[in-house]
Amino acid sequence: MRILDIDKIREAGLGSDPCEYMVVPRFIRPEMLEPINRDFPDIDDPGNYPPESLRFGPVFGEMLDELGSDELKEVIADKFSMNLSGFPLQLTVRKYCEESDGNVHNDSKLKVITALIYFDPVWTAAGGRLRLVRNPQNIDDYGAEVEPAGGNLLIFKRSERSYHGFKPYAGERRSLQMYYVRPKRAAPTQDKRLSLKKRLKRVLKVRPR
Secondary structure: OOOEOOHHHHHOOOEOOOOOEEEEOOOEOHHHHHHHHHOOOOOOOOOOEOHHHOOOOHHHHHHHHHHOOHHHHHHHHHHOOOOOOOOOEEEEEEEEEOHHHHOOEOOOOOEEEEEEEEOOOOOOOOOOOEEEEEEOOEEEEEEEEEOOOOOOEEEEEOOOOOOEEOOOOOEEEEEEEEEEEOHHHOOOOOOOOOOHHHHHHHHHHHOOO
8 A cells, every 4th residue: 555554553563451452653654644744634623524524635535545445454353353344434534632632531332443543743742642541530540652643553442441532732633533333333325435536526626736
């Protein structure tokens, strides 16, 4: 793949504290990070948005196609010793954070695998660094912390121990959230992925380069 370095998932080790997870530094190939940020969706406020509701450029669109590939799904399934056949993929994109966005929580039981990708070139703030916490009442009691930048990827298996969050941060924090979900959570059109050609035809009509 041109944008995603899937071999890094194959090579990464699994952690187990506090849940099954892996951290994959530079999952986005370093030379592709700037083009992706150039084509990042136009988002003006905090919130998670499905890609189909956003305007973005062609390189970002190409990344979405790679994220939706069967190859990536199979590699993640193999790494976590799961069968993800029949579990649709959902994606949301975020560009800005509010102070309350990092509150520790656990994902819905309808999500079986969560993956988070971060796009800021560097991260210097004390807040905003995602943690997998052992104690949902204490964000400083954590088993793993991820710098939300540089194309870094975090994947974890949802369980009763997969609480996560980050210390308060307000401002730009570019991320993409991926979920493999139980079928009843997926929207009726979730499996109807737009081809890159159709997506670009639509996007380029509304967003000048």
